[in-house]
Amino acid sequence: DIVMTQSPDSLAVSLGERATINCKSSQTVLYGSNNKNYLAWYQQKPGQPPKLLIYGASTRESGVPDRFSGSGSGTDFTLTISSLQAEDVAVYYCQQFYSTPSWTFGQGTKVEVK
Amino acid sequence: QVQLVESGGGVVQPGRSLRLSCAASGFIVSNHGMHWVRQAPGKGLEWVAVIWYDGSDKYYADSVKGRFIISRDNSKNTLDLQMNNLRAEDTAVYYCVREDRNGYSYFDYWGQGTLVTVSP
Numbered sequence: 001d002i003v004m005t006q007s008p009d010s011l012a013v014s015l016g017e018r019a020t021i022n023c024k025s026s027q028t029v030l031y032g033s034n035n036k037n038y039l040a041w042y043q044q045k046p047g048q049p050p051k052l053l054i055y056g057a058s059t060r061e062s063g064v065p066d067r068f069s070g071s072g073s074g075t076d077f078t079l080t081i082s083s084l085q086a087e088d089v090a091v092y093y094c095q096q097f098y099s100t101p102s103w104t105f106g107q108g109t110k111v112e113v114k
Numbered sequence: 115q116v117q118l119v120e121s122g123g124g125v126v127q128p129g130r131s132l133r134l135s136c137a138a139s140g141f142i143v144s145n146h147g148m149h150w151v152r153q154a155p156g157k158g159l160e161w162v163a164v165i166w167y168d169g170s171d172k173y174y175a176d177s178v179k180g181r182f183i184i185s186r187d188n189s190k191n192t193l194d195l196q197m198n199n200l201r202a203e204d205t206a207v208y209y210c211v212r213e214d215r216n217g218y219s220y221f222d223y224w225g226q227g228t229l230v231t232v233s234p
Binding site: 036038040042048049050051052055056059061093095097100101102103104105106107108 | 149158159160161164171173175209217218219220221222224225226227
């Protein structure tokens with residue numbers, strides 16, 4: 001199975017500042033045949049199910065604010081919140097769709113307001 | 115609009131069985147891969163099982179293989195998870211999840227979840 005490792009486990013950012021979350025996969029999630037990264041990001045607020053933010057490593061889901069962006073390729077990926085808002089306090093997960101049927105998630109990164 | 119509503123959770127003793135159900139609306143389950151994902155209290159997300167969009171294949175996490183069975187009723191547009199020989203470590207919120215494959219793959223809709231507690 002592909003192991004997804006996120007860093008840091010938690011971070012505290014001031015409102016309006018940038019938050020950066022990293023996700024590293026134990027093997028590539030880039031399909032060479034179509035040059036697509038099979039990597040998604042989710043946001044989970046307390047008491048709620050996860051919500052899809054980003055797929056294909058960098059494509060924002062419809063309705064997701066543009067302060068959220070994803071980047072990276074192969075084994076190293078980043079989720080950036082360009083200007084943290086109070087409503088962004090949540091746990092964020094990355095997930096790979098390359099190695100199926102075993103969809104694996106990162107352990108999660110908790111984002112709080114400093 | 116797309117909705118997924120889970121039911122069937124509760125408190126059950128170790129070794130017993132429980133059946134979860136997920137009612138889908140706003141789309142046809144047989145047009146999508148459908149998954150169960152669980153989350154133990156205070157922990158991260160763990161994929162549990164999938165049934166392929168055409169029902170041709172079913173796959174399970176090693177942690178539940180041989181004990182859980184995923185199924186689908188196309189006439190009712192529902193997804194089920196039969197959980198047998200439950201263990202304490204199966205205690206979690208179980209989410210019904212839709213997979214979309216619009217050029218990529220991703221889990222685009224999640225239910226609110228149903229809590230399963232395995233306790234003596």
